[in-house]
Amino acid sequence: MIDWASIAEPMVLAVPAGSAAILATLPGYRLSSKLNVLASLTTFLAALTLIVHRPPAGTFLLVDDLNVFLIVLNTFVGFTASAFSAGYISHELESGKLTPTYLRFYHAMYQVLMFGMNLALMANNIGLMWVAIELATLTTVLMVGIYRTHEAIEAAWKYFILGSVGIGLALFGTIIVYLAALPVIGEGLDAMAWNVLTTRASAFDPALLNLAFVFLLLGYGTKVGLAPLHAWLPDAHAEGPTPISAVLSGLLLNVALYAVLRFKILLAANEAALAPGPLMVTMGLASLSFAAFMLYRRRDIKRFFAYSSIEHMGIATFAFGMGGPLANFAGLLHMAMHSLTKSSIFYSVGHIAQVKGTQKISQITGLTATHPLLGWSLVAGVAAIAGVPPFGLFMSEFLVLSSTFARQPLLAVPLAFGLLIAFGALIWRLHKLAFGTPGPEEKSGPAPAGYKLVAIFAHLALVFVAGFYLPTSLTAWFQHVAALLG
Amino acid sequence: MHSIQFDIAHLLASALVLASFMLLYQDRMFGLIQVFAGHAVVLALAVAWQAYVQDAPHLYVTAAIALVFKATIIPVALFRIVRRLEIHRNVEKVVGVGSTMLIGIGLVALSIAVMLPVTHRSGAYTSEDLVFALAVVLLGLLMMTTRRNAVSQVIGFMSLENGLILAAAGAKGMPLVVEISVAFSVLIAFIVIGVFLFRIRERFDSVDVQALDRFRGDRG
Numbered sequence: 001m002i003d004w005a006s007i008a009e010p011m012v013l014a015v016p017a018g019s020a021a022i023l024a025t026l027p028g029y030r031l032s033s034k035l036n037v038l039a040s041l042t043t044f045l046a047a048l049t050l051i052v053h054r055p056p057a058g059t060f061l062l063v064d065d066l067n068v069f070l071i072v073l074n075t076f077v078g079f080t081a082s083a084f085s086a087g088y089i090s091h092e093l094e095s096g097k098l099t100p101t102y103l104r105f106y107h108a109m110y111q112v113l114m115f116g117m118n119l120a121l122m123a124n125n126i127g128l129m130w131v132a133i134e135l136a137t138l139t140t141v142l143m144v145g146i147y148r149t150h151e152a153i154e155a156a157w158k159y160f161i162l163g164s165v166g167i168g169l170a171l172f173g174t175i176i177v178y179l180a181a182l183p184v185i186g187e188g189l190d191a192m193a194w195n196v197l198t199t200r201a202s203a204f205d206p207a208l209l210n211l212a213f214v215f216l217l218l219g220y221g222t223k224v225g226l227a228p229l230h231a232w233l234p235d236a237h238a239e240g241p242t243p244i245s246a247v248l249s250g251l252l253l254n255v256a257l258y259a260v261l262r263f264k265i266l267l268a269a270n271e272a273a274l275a276p277g278p279l280m281v282t283m284g285l286a287s288l289s290f291a292a293f294m295l296y297r298r299r300d301i302k303r304f305f306a307y308s309s310i311e312h313m314g315i316a317t318f319a320f321g322m323g324g325p326l327a328n329f330a331g332l333l334h335m336a337m338h339s340l341t342k343s344s345i346f347y348s349v350g351h352i353a354q355v356k357g358t359q360k361i362s363q364i365t366g367l368t369a370t371h372p373l374l375g376w377s378l379v380a381g382v383a384a385i386a387g388v389p390p391f392g393l394f395m396s397e398f399l400v401l402s403s404t405f406a407r408q409p410l411l412a413v414p415l416a417f418g419l420l421i422a423f424g425a426l427i428w429r430l431h432k433l434a435f436g437t438p439g440p441e442e443k444s445g446p447a448p449a450g451y452k453l454v455a456i457f458a459h460l461a462l463v464f465v466a467g468f469y470l471p472t473s474l475t476a477w478f479q480h481v482a483a484l485l486g
Numbered sequence: 487m488h489s490i491q492f493d494i495a496h497l498l499a500s501a502l503v504l505a506s507f508m509l510l511y512q513d514r515m516f517g518l519i520q521v522f523a524g525h526a527v528v529l530a531l532a533v534a535w536q537a538y539v540q541d542a543p544h545l546y547v548t549a550a551i552a553l554v555f556k557a558t559i560i561p562v563a564l565f566r567i568v569r570r571l572e573i574h575r576n577v578e579k580v581v582g583v584g585s586t587m588l589i590g591i592g593l594v595a596l597s598i599a600v601m602l603p604v605t606h607r608s609g610a611y612t613s614e615d616l617v618f619a620l621a622v623v624l625l626g627l628l629m630m631t632t633r634r635n636a637v638s639q640v641i642g643f644m645s646l647e648n649g650l651i652l653a654a655a656g657a658k659g660m661p662l663v664v665e666i667s668v669a670f671s672v673l674i675a676f677i678v679i680g681v682f683l684f685r686i687r688e689r690f691d692s693v694d695v696q697a698l699d700r701f702r703g704d705r706g
Contacts, residue, residue, distance in 0.1 A: 168643075172619075172653060175653045187658060187659025188659060211604050
C-alpha cells in the first residue's frame with residue numbers, strides 16, 4: 001500500500017522534472033502537448049493533496065500555511081495554461097512561426113519552468129529558493145526568445161540582463177541573511193532554513209537584516225516587475241508565446257513576490273529591524289501610478305496587459321507594505337485573483353491574436369460582433385481586471401483601499417487616483433476592442449472551437465464567485481496567514 | 487585568526503577590486519577577455535585561501551571551478567566568438583574612461599560606507615571581505631551599464647558574479663549548496679548567452695546591443 005500523503009510533496013517536483021526529460025526526447029508535438037497537459041494535471045492533483053495532508057518540514061522542503069495556497073494556485077494555472085497551450089501551439093506550427101524541434105524544446109522548457117517555480121515555493125532553504133528562481137528566470141528567457149525574431153531576441157536579451165542583475169543582488173542579500181543568522185544559529189544548513197530562521201529572527205543583528213532586505217527587495221523586486229526595475233516585463237510579455245505570457249504574469253511574478261514576503265516575515269519578527277512597510281509602499285505606489293499612465297500609450301495588446309500586471313503587482317506590494325491583518329488579507333486575495341484573471345485574459349488575447357493575425361490594438365476592433373464568444377470572454381476578463389464589482393479583484397482592491405483610508409488617509413488618495421486612471425485606460429481600450437466597428441472580414445480567421453475557451457471561463461467563474469462568496473474555511477485560513485505576515 | 491592570514495585574504499580580495507578597475511578601462515575586446523581571465527584567477531586564489539583559512543575543503547571545489555571554467559574555458563570561447571563575429575575592434579563605451587573610473591572610485595567608497603559600520607559585529611574578517619565583494623559587484627554593474635557591446639556586458643555580468651562568489655566564500659561555513667549553485671548558474675548563464683550570441687549572429691551582423699535597440703517600446 002502506497003502512502004499517498006507522503007509522496008505528494010516530492011511528486012509536485014518530480015513530475016515536472018521527469019516529464020521535462022521525457023518531453024525533451026519525444027519528437028511528435030501532438031503527443032507532447034497532451035503529455036504536457038497530463039503532467040501538469042498530475043502535478044496539480046498532487047498539490048491539492050498537500051492541503052489535506054501536510055508533510056512535516058524537511059531539510060530542503062517546507063509546506064506551510066503561507067506557501068500551500070501559492071503551490072495550489074501555481075499548479076492550477078500551470079495546468080490550465082498547458083491546456084491552452086495545447087490548442088494554441090499547433091496554430092503556431094501551421095503558421096510557420098515555430099518548427100517541430102522548437103516545439104519539443106518548448107514543451108520540455110515548460111515543465112522545467114513549472115519545476116523551478118514549484119521548487120522556489122516549496123524550498124526550505126534561502127539558497128535553494130534562490131537557485132530555483134534563477135532556474136525559472138533562465139527558462140523564461142529562453143522561451144521569450146523562442147520566435148527568434150528581431151524583437152523577441154531583444155526582449156529576451158533585455159530580460160536576461162535585467163533579470164540577472166536582479167538575481168545577483170538577491171544572492172548578495174541572501175548571503176547577508178546567512179551572516180545575520182550565523183552567530184545565533186551557528187554554521188550549516190539550519191542557518192538557511194526558513195522554519196529555523198523565522199523562529200529565531202528576533203535575535204538576529206537588525207542592521208544586517210536591514211541591509212539584506214534592501215538588496216532582496218531590489219533583487220526580487222526586479223522579478224516582481226516593480227517600478228523602476230520593470231523595464232524587462234512588457235517586452236518579455238509581448239514577444240514570447242502567449243501561454244508563457246500567461247504563466248509569467250500569473251505565476252512567476254507571484255513567486256518573486258512570495259520571496260519578498262518570506263524575507264519580510266523575518267524583518268517583522270525582529271523588533272529592532274527597520275519596518276519594511278514604507279519601502280514596499282513606495283515601490284508599490286510608484287508601480288501602480290506609473291503603469292496606470294503608461295496604459296494609455298500602448299498599441300500592442302499583450303504589452304498593454306503586461307503594464308496592467310505591473311499595476312496589479314504594485315497594488316499587492318502596496319497592500320503588504322501597509323501590513324496589518326486586513327491589508328495583508330487583501331494582498332493575498334489580490335495575488336490569487338490577479339493570477340487567475342490575468343492568465344485568462346492572456347488566453348483570450350492569444351486566441352484573438354491568432355484569429356486576427358496581429359497584436360496591434362488598432363487592427364483589432366468589434367470583437368463581440370465578429371467572434372462573440374471570444375469577444376465576451378475578453379470583456380469579462382477586462383471588467384474583472386479593472387475591478388468592476390462583483391468580481392474578486394473589486395473585493396481585494398476595495399479592502400486595500402478601505403484599510404488604507406482607515407489608517408493612512410493621505411496614502412489612500414494616490415492609491416485611489418492610480419486605480420481610477422488604470423480603470424479608465426482599460427475601459428477605454430476595451431470599448432474599441434470589443435464594441436468598435438468590425439474591421440474588414442478577410443483579415444480575421446475562423447473562431448477557435450468552444451472547448452478551447454473552457455479554461456478562460458473556468459478562471460473567470462472562480463474570480464466571479466470569489467467576489468461575493470469565499471468559503472469560511474478559506475477566509476479563516478487567509479486571515480491566519482495575514483497575521484503571520486505581520 | 488592570525489593577522490598574516492587576514493592580510494593575505496585582504497590582499498587577494500583587494501586585488502579582485504583592482505582587476506575590476508582594469509576591466510573598466512580596457513578598450514580592446516581581446517584585452518578585455520584577458521583581463522577577465524586574470525579576474526577569475528584572482529578569484530580562484532582568494533577562494534582557495536579562504537578554503538585553507540577556514541579549513542573548508544569544499545571551497546577548493548569552488549576555487550577549481552573558477553580556475554578551470556572561468557579563467558580558461560570561457561575566455562577561450564569568448565576569443566572564438568569575438569573572432570568569428572569579427573568584433574575585435576575597439577569596445578564602444580557610453581561614458582568616457584576618466585569619468586567611469588571616477589564613478590568606480592565613488593562606488594568603492596560607497597560600499598565601504600555602507601558595509602563597514604553594519605557588518606562590524608560579525609567579526610572583522612567577514613566585514614572587510616564583504617566590503618570588497620560589494621565593491622566588485624557594483625563595479626560589475628557599472629561595467630554593464632557603460633558598455634554597449636553585448637560581449638562586454640556579459641563580461642561585466644561575470645565579474646559581478648565573481649564578486650558574489652567572493653562574498654559567499656567569505657561567509658563562514660556557508661553550506662555547499664550555494665557555492666555549487668552559483669558556479670552552476672554561471673554555467674547555465676553562459677550557455678544561454680552563447681545561444682543568444684549565435685542567434686544574434688544568425689539574424690544580424692552585429693552583437694552591438696544598440697543595434698538591437700531599434701525596437702524600443704512599441705511603435706505603431
